[in-house]
Amino acid sequence: MTTRNREETQSILDTADLLFSEAQCEEALARMAAEITRDLGHSYPLVLPVMGGAVVFTGKLLPLLRFPLDFDYVHVSRYGDKLEGGNFSWTRAPQDKNIAGRDVLILDDILDEGQTMRVIKEQVMAMGAKSCKTAVFANKLLDHEKPITADYVGLDVPNRYVFGYGMDVSGAWRNLSAIYALKGH
Ligand SMILES: O=P(O)(O)OC[C@H]1O[C@H](OP(=O)(O)OP(=O)(O)O)[C@H](O)[C@@H]1O
Numbered sequence: 001m002t003t004r005n006r007e008e009t010q011s012i013l014d015t016a017d018l019l020f021s022e023a024q025c026e027e028a029l030a031r032m033a034a035e036i037t038r039d040l041g042h043s044y045p046l047v048l049p050v051m052g053g054a055v056v057f058t059g060k061l062l063p064l065l066r067f068p069l070d071f072d073y074v075h076v077s078r079y080g081d082k083l084e085g086g087n088f089s090w091t092r093a094p095q096d097k098n099i100a101g102r103d104v105l106i107l108d109d110i111l112d113e114g115q116t117m118r119v120i121k122e123q124v125m126a127m128g129a130k131s132c133k134t135a136v137f138a139n140k141l142l143d144h145e146k147p148i149t150a151d152y153v154g155l156d157v158p159n160r161y162v163f164g165y166g167m168d169v170s171g172a173w174r175n176l177s178a179i180y181a182l183k184g185h
């Protein structure tokens with residue numbers, strides 16, 4: 001994690017642009033919960049968040065899903081402290097024994113280039129999942145096609161570096177309940 005002091009971290013937020021307020025995020029979350037309940041509420045899915053970015057989305061979404069489900073997680077990073085993606089660094093890969101035969105719902109904070117979601121969905125399907133849906137709270141609007149489209153999207157965000165609602169700026173500000181864009185990016 002980058003060593004940056006409290007004042008520098010505060011100034012990242014103070015100089016950022018607010019993209020979506022807390023109220024707009026909560027409205028999007030409630031809509032997603034309704035869509036997921038409509039589609040998966042009669043099955044018994046395995047919910048699989050991608051840590052660490054999915055932590056806020058998952059923590060807020062799960063109590064809104066009022067039907068039986070199982071929970072596991074994967075933990076992977078390809079950005080680390082950087083603003084651009086690189087190689088995958090795995091802390092916890094999808095677990096074969098939990099996935100075979102299940103309807104799986106993968107949760108992540110953001111679909112940017114789509115590489116993270118693509119790789120995880122491929123692994124989940126290769127492990128014998130019955131089905132695999134994907135939900136992202138933020139979908140970054142890029143000027144080119146992505147390798148995967150999410151089944152459920154909370155908010156479309158512009159092609160800038162965004163943070164808040166689980167998304168970090170080199171480790172910081174995952175704890176914000178709104179979404180911001182980094183100054184100059
Ligand atoms: O669509 P992509 O371009 O693959 O990017 C999306 C991924 O990048 C972020 O994770 P990151 O690698 O920053 O790790 P983190 O979850 O710990 O923030 C985010 O949480 C997604 O998992």
Ligand code: HPA
Nearest residue numbers: 112160161162163167168
């Ligand atoms: O724009 C972003 N912000 C935070 N984390 C991310 N991971 C991929 N893209 C982003």
